[in-house]
Amino acid sequence: MRIEVGIPSQTLDLHDKNAVVRRYRISSAKNGVGQENGSFCTPLGRHIIRAKIGTDQPVNTVFVKRRPTGEIYTPEFAANFPRRDWILTRILWLSGCEPGFNRLGKVDTMRRYIYIHGTPDSVEMGKPGSIGCIRMRNQDLLELFDLVEAGTEVDIRNA
Numbered sequence: 001m002r003i004e005v006g007i008p009s010q011t012l013d014l015h016d017k018n019a020v021v022r023r024y025r026i027s028s029a030k031n032g033v034g035q036e037n038g039s040f041c042t043p044l045g046r047h048i049i050r051a052k053i054g055t056d057q058p059v060n061t062v063f064v065k066r067r068p069t070g071e072i073y074t075p076e077f078a079a080n081f082p083r084r085d086w087i088l089t090r091i092l093w094l095s096g097c098e099p100g101f102n103r104l105g106k107v108d109t110m111r112r113y114i115y116i117h118g119t120p121d122s123v124e125m126g127k128p129g130s131i132g133c134i135r136m137r138n139q140d141l142l143e144l145f146d147l148v149e150a151g152t153e154v155d156i157r158n159a
Helices: 138-147
Strands: 002-006 009-017 020-029 045-053 060-065 067-072 089-097 113-120 134-137 153-157
Touching: 009 138, 020 089, 020 138, 113 138, 134 138
Parallel strands: 002 153, 113 134
Antiparallel strands: 002 009, 009 020, 020 134, 045 089, 045 153, 060 067, 060 089, 089 113
16 A cells, blocks of 8 residues: 655555555645745655554544643634644554655654544545645545554655
């Protein structure tokens, strides 16, 4: 299995050998693509899933710093935190594979805390809107999470 994220199409494709076996709509960074720490952009290039976080947590579990807070997202709960960037349900933590481009120094994807993660149902998919991560519908992410392993290749492309 391998994952290909298409920034222009705002899609995530799961490949098994050379065949696309799943396609999901996503939301990448509203600031576009970029490698620099602090840019709030989605990094390009070859990555791997370094860690899978959230196994067995309920749908809409709220994560802060990769830890479940014990809270469950609801629109009513969210009203108390209007500026929060919600990381929900599961996290696939990405690590860059290309030193100097998306790994190490000021361009390190993992140190930038770039994830594939769940998001509230009210967040529009198919349109950039995150602060760097790849957002997915919770149900889609649950399916993907069960289909991939740590070490799965992830290629983020802008073409």
